[in-house]
Amino acid sequence: AQTVTQSQPEMSVQEAETVTLSCTYDTSESDYYLFWYKQPPSRQMILVIRQEAYKQQNATENRFSVNFQKAAKSFSLKISDSQLGDAAMYFCAYLPGWGGGADGLTFGKGTHLIIQP
Amino acid sequence: GAGVSQSPRYKVAKRGQDVALRCDPISGHVSLFWYQQALGQGPEFLTYFQNEAQLDKSGLPSDRFFAERPEGSVSTLKIQRTQQEDSAVYLCASSLAGANTEAFFGQGTRLTVV
Numbered sequence A: 001a002q003t004v005t006q007s008q009p010e011m012s013v014q015e016a017e018t019v020t021l022s023c024t025y026d027t028s029e030s031d032y033y034l035f036w037y038k039q040p041p042s043r044q045m046i047l048v049i050r051q052e053a054y055k056q057q058n059a060t061e062n063r064f065s066v067n068f069q070k071a072a073k074s075f076s077l078k079i080s081d082s083q084l085g086d087a088a089m090y091f092c093a094y095l096p097g098w099g100g101g102a103d104g105l106t107f108g109k110g111t112h113l114i115i116q117p
Numbered sequence B: 001g002a003g004v005s006q007s008p009r010y011k012v013a014k015r016g017q018d019v020a021l022r023c024d025p026i027s028g029h030v031s032l033f034w035y036q037q038a039l040g041q042g043p044e045f046l047t048y049f050q051n052e053a054q055l056d057k058s059g060l061p062s063d064r065f066f067a068e069r070p071e072g073s074v075s076t077l078k079i080q081r082t083q084q085e086d087s088a089v090y091l092c093a094s095s096l097a098g099a100n101t102e103a104f105f106g107q108g109t110r111l112t113v114v
Helices: none
Strands: A001-005 A011-016 A019-021 A024-026 A034-037 A047-050 A064-069 A073-081 A088-096 A111-116 B005-007 B009-012 B019-024 B031-037 B043-048 B053-056 B065-068 B074-080 B087-097 B108-114
Touching: A001 A088, A011 A019, A019 A111, A024 A073, A034 A064, A034 A073, A047 A064, A073 A088, B005 B087, B009 B019, B019 B087, B019 B108, B031 B074, B043 B065, B043 B074, B053 B065, B074 B087
Parallel strands: A011 A111, B009 B108
Antiparallel strands: A001 A024, A019 A073, A034 A047, A034 A088, A064 A073, A088 A111, B005 B019, B019 B074, B031 B043, B031 B087, B043 B053, B065 B074, B087 B108
């Protein structure tokens, strides 16, 4: 079974600074997808960024980028120029590639990100 | 609709009561998932539908949990004889199909069993 570990229960960063959230995972598969989701107090999960395991290039979405280290099974999220609206719970998630999307996501326990004004 | 809609947003049930939680996925989305999110935890997979077929229910915690999607659109998660450990947020997500399509989540139903 796959596991996803987020070792930082809470992180705090000054507005406009850069913060990195850590995620490690364990799988025996070679084909899979990794995601970072944001969950504000409204509870709705919002996709921040995704990475296909077969792609060596790290995904980037505006101020959000990942550092994907496949051999180390590490998938960290970097948020640049942090904004007050970035404050939320952030979840790392794994999806096997062979299930055609039929398998549910496996989530970590989350990191609570606090933005200091 | 514009997004995944779940109702009710909040539900308080007395222990032993049956509850039904509703999910309206995005129109045309083939895949539908239910997750359970306990306080301070990440969501955990409960069950998966492809259209009206329930293809995976391996995550349902007990036979008190039952889900259906009879016409391949709206889905209902039913919990019979609720227990305190059932208290959680129940999230629904839908996607077009396939692993490379984005899953869109609803705002969840917070169930509190007293």
